[in-house]
Amino acid sequence: MSNQNLYEKIEKSAKNRQRARNVVIYTLLTVWGLVVLFPFYWMVLSSVKSYSAYSSEYIPKFFTLSPTFENYVDAFTTVPLAGYLLNTLIFTVATTAIMLVVTILAAFAFARLEFRGKDMLFTLFLSLMMIPNELVIITNFVTITNLELRNTFMGLILPSVTSVFYIYLLRENFAQIPDQLYYAAKVDGTSDFKYLWKVMIPICKPTIVTVTILKVIECWNSYVWPRLITDDQAYFLVSNGIQEIRENGFGRENIPAMMAAVVVISIPLIVLFLIFHKKIMEGVSRGGTKG
């Protein structure tokens, strides 16, 4: 056998092996993709089946030929779903906005200003990162109850504002801005606050966007604190709303209406994600902690 033939044979077998490997990899990835997508498909599918069709299917059908939007109408009329959504929106916007102001001011002080006790205070802040929420939530519950802030937006928002990790993340980013810019601004007579507003915030916009996105996701999905602090339906957020719907909403058996509510609740964040998926994934890989 000539060398040429041998070479071709080796190349061919290598190619075959490569192809086989690709088949295995793509199969594996597709299977997991289906596992991830299936619950979403199922929830949309069940939400457009009519109640009678759904409950008459012993073996559920994988598609429906007569989609109905009746369940969505039910979801908004039978339970105060619109109210839950509005509450969550107010909660998310207010919490994120206050968090941003507090975080940016603190990060600026740590990154840019000189003052006595700075290192000690920063170390103290960092050590607070280790404290799990479960440990402080008990006293916060008592505090908010004693202040008679249960079932108010103040009670919902105030304890959800603080986030040491974001202060840390932003401080690191602020600290990367060259000192020369600051001195130049000082020579021109710019005040500290104006420097923060006109120079630092624009430069660090990507990090600020990241922090905002992470906080919005966190707020939209938050369950524990709202559950503790609200028992009046008028102040329920979507997570508590869905739990309420599940336990006393449409009657336990009306699953299509329940699924319609689930779809409505999931859509805002999914739409947000589909638009900003690059930014969100980038942001989470830099600063996410869920998992």
Added chain:
Amino acid sequence: MDKKDAKAWLYLLPAILFLGVFMVYPLIDVLIYSFEEGYNSASQTSFGVGSYNYSYVLHDPYFLQAIKNTFILVIFTVPISTGLALLISVGLSSIQKLRDLFQTIYFLPYVTNTLAVGLVFMILFKQTPYSDGLVNLVIQFFGGEAVDFIGGPYWAKMFVLCFYTVWVVLPFKILILTSALASVNEQYYNAAKVDGTSRFRIFTRITIPMISPTLFYLIITGFIGAFKAYSDAVALFGTDLNAAQMNTIVGYIYDMLYGNSGGYPSYASAAAIILFTIVLTITCINLLVSKKHVHYA
């Protein structure tokens, strides 16, 4: 204090106020609560100081059940989710076509509401009078016997909880591992290829050591996250987790605080401190183990 100091403190004031009231003070307070015996939230009085709250909690069958559930959950989900995430990310980084699409799909569970999607899982697994549920039909199709995964035997419920937890935590892990794999210097791989190193050996001798800090980070955060499991269980089994035998430590804390069995901040505090001690111990053990195995370049 001069003017400069005053200004800096002014910038920090909001953060200090928020952290002080909602983090530092509660931290001290929770310790005090946990040692105050017979605390009455109405009259704000207690009988005395001692370790009775701890002993009550540690003898409470519900707490022991919660501890058991949480440990089972941790032992299964942390290795499975980390291993699966590693497998998927390695697969992802070895393909070109459709990679972005797959990555986007895999990330989807991260942005969804745990409570809402948990309801879908409940429907898929639940046995009802009019339908056995999709999962059971599949099991029956393959000749198995239908089980009620939501209201049935303990192991079945635990299986669903573990499965859902893995489904929920995987997006984050895949994302972090894929970016870690992408940051390994290509030269190492090329050098190994020149030497004719097998793929498996490249993986165990180059890839794993290079990404070991990330892997280790995921294991630690995975442990911490799994120990704090709660809302996944609520999503599947409803708010009365004690009745479902599916309570977790965090669930126990909240039940003690509020709800049908609530009104006992002292017991809740003691349980929270026990949880914190467990998490701290496990994290320290992890750190010790990692010193031997993690390769920091």
